[in-house]
Amino acid sequence: MLKSPLYLRWLALFAGALLLAGMVTPLLTLTRLWLFDDRLSILGGIAQLWVQGQYLLFVLILAFSVLLPLAKLGVLIRLLTLSGRGSPATRRILRLMHEYGRWAMLDVMVVAMLIVTVKLGVIVSVQVHYGLYLFAAGVLLTMLVTRQTVNWLERDG
Template structure:
């Protein structure tokens, strides 16, 4: 029965897949493109992206912080997108199992991405204060757009699955 119900909503699958591909492009661009430039005492200027920041931390011996940022800003978002893609395209999975996986993803996915970035930016701004200025670049906006799209797509798939579960009972 759930296979039949999921086929009824096949039109959503195409749009979801297209939006997941767009989200992947935004996420990868957001990770690699410069996010911020910090100018210290008008002389020293550093521009970095998420990836360059992580590699810089690892090279300077801050392995724990670098690995945490790698996990929460890169690995978890990519795994979340992969799981969403699999859930959307796996027609044989029952709705109850699909819902359990979505709830699990929601439980642990909230710790990733945006929260970490906001905290990191706040820490940098507080530490630098009057000694530096920060200029924001497109990488930050692309990363934030990818985060928001992942959240919206997850919500859409949850609502779709709930609707399918409700139709089965």
């Protein structure tokens, strides 16, 4: 498997595209009482939390499921383009992101979906859509890029 910085940068960009696509496309459709359908995307669900006055949940889910994962990818791409790749500070930042990233993107996304589902009522049928798979693929690819970047920096440093 190629592990060049250019390869990792392209993978990080692709992961970002998958994450963005997963955020705007429908994740699931919730049918309440067999009559009312609600199609949810991540950004649509976050907007709904704002409209309903759930400001704390809005901020938490926006931060951990949207802003920080995208910021992590930006920092990864930046680290891959730095000339001082082997510095201890670079490695510390990368390890911190790697440890944080596993928790932030997957667990908070699951919790967010559970919160939205529970808030919609007791009698709900859930149909999963491709947005969930796009977002999950983006999360997994981000984890892979982070791990490969750690390996590349350790080998280079």
